[in-house]
Amino acid sequence: MHYERTPWEQEQRSISLYETNKILTQWKQDRPELKQVYAQILQNVQVRVDLALKAFFRRVKSGEAPGYPRFKGKDRYDSFTYPQAEKGGFKFAGDSLHLSKIGDVRVVLHRPIEGTIKTCTVRRSSTGKWYVCFSVEYEPSPAPRKETVVGIDVGLESFATLSNGEKIENPRFFRTDEKALAKAQRKLSKEGKGTPERKKARKIVAHIHERIANRRLNFAHQTSRQLVDRFGTIVFEDLNITTMQKNPHLAKSIADVAWNMFITVTKSKAEDAGSHVILVNPRNTSQQCSGCGMIVAKTLSVRVHSCPHCGLVMDRDRNAAINIMRLGLQSQG
Structure with missing residues (x-):
């Protein structure tokens, strides 16, 4: 560079x-x-x-902090792309993928490929596993649009609360493996640089991170699939995750739940499932009463919404989810 x-x-x-x-x-x-x-x-x-x-x-x-792009050496450059299928850079041959200048590589497809393959990217994970990712062009055939609507308030105590009162529990993937990760990282820090022992210890740390990431992504896929199969309109808050993570008391927990990943995966599944996702301004969704619209100030520690104006008492997160749903419907007229 x-x-x-x-x-x-x-x-x-x-x-x-x-x-x-x-x-x-x-x-x-x-x-x-x-x-x-x-x-x-x-x-x-x-x-x-x-x-x-x-x-x-x-x-x-x-005027941002620019951060000049880093040079990627052979140990950090972990993917390469064949950008045009029609030029003959790659092609399928039975259960093998022929890659120009490399040869035939056996592949295991986790699902059939639909449409016309446009590009092929080969990626090496931090633990040394190899994956191939295809981008394809196809005509989607979305399911009929459903009339059901739901507002969703994502959180830390529960992963998400739906406007109908249902809750999705927080799996806390990072917290579950935190001790194992800390132990592996301590062992890594003790090994000398460039030694075989350090290389082995680094791979153990990478395996734990990969396991956490895989569980988190699998949870996002499964949960989002259940939502798009049930609801035609799904409304989330348009959260500024970067700003929220500046809170040192919440940063690790916010990173663990990966709200952005969940919302992105839900949006990607919505169209084919006959659903669509709306993002709304999060301002006052937790403070406003879903019954009468008045502002009822409360701190994060207060988990029950109790309105002194109309007498509505309900779970704080469900109250927020109802407000989120209302804003989504208002945005559609």
């Missing part, structure tokens, strides 16, 4: 993707080993670098 940095440091200018591709042609002449890699994979690396730098310059322009 230094060929991008040098013009910036010397001339305060950025070079185009077209220019970097011309440099790549010269590189392949200077470094014959690059010819062992499929040409479009190398071009895709240039695209990734270009996108990273465009994001950097956008952050500089907007």
Whole structure:
């Protein structure tokens, strides 16, 4: 990435993707080993670098803390992409995937591929497992739209509370493995850098992180599937998770429940299931009475909503979920 940095440091200018591709042609002449890699994979690396730098310059322009893109060495560069199926970079042959310049690799498909495959990305996980991800183009055939509506208040005590009073318990995946992770990290810190023991200890830590992430993602998929199968309109708060995680007392718990992941997965499943997701402004959803609309101030420790104006008494989170549902319906007119 230094060929991008040098013009910036010397001339305060950025070079185009077209220019970097011309440099790549010269590189392949200077470094014959690059010819062992499929040409479009190398071009895709240039695209990734270009996108990273465009994001950097956008952050500089907007006054954010920009953070110059980090160089990725061979131990950190964990994926590569064949960007065009029609160019012959990859193809299926029985239960094997033929990858140009690599050969035939046996694959286990966890579900049938629908539509026309456009790109193929091969990824190595932190624990050394290999995955292949296809992007496809297809015409969806969504299920008929359902008329049922639900508002959902996500939280820490319960993972989510529905406007109908149902609660989804918080699985606390990170908290469950926290002791095992701390023990593995202590052992890692004691091993000398560059030793086989440290490499082994690092892999144990990565395995624990991977297990937590897999459980969390599986929970998000299963829970979101149940919701989109039941409800036609699903309303969430549009939460600013980054700001909320600045609270040192809640940051770890908020990261553990992964609300953003859950909402994103729900949105991805909604269309095919005949549902749609609405995000609403979270302001005062917990403080406002769902019965009369008056503001009833309460701290986080108060778990019951008790309105002195209309006498409504109910679970605090359900009251918020009803307000969220109402806002979602109002946004649709």
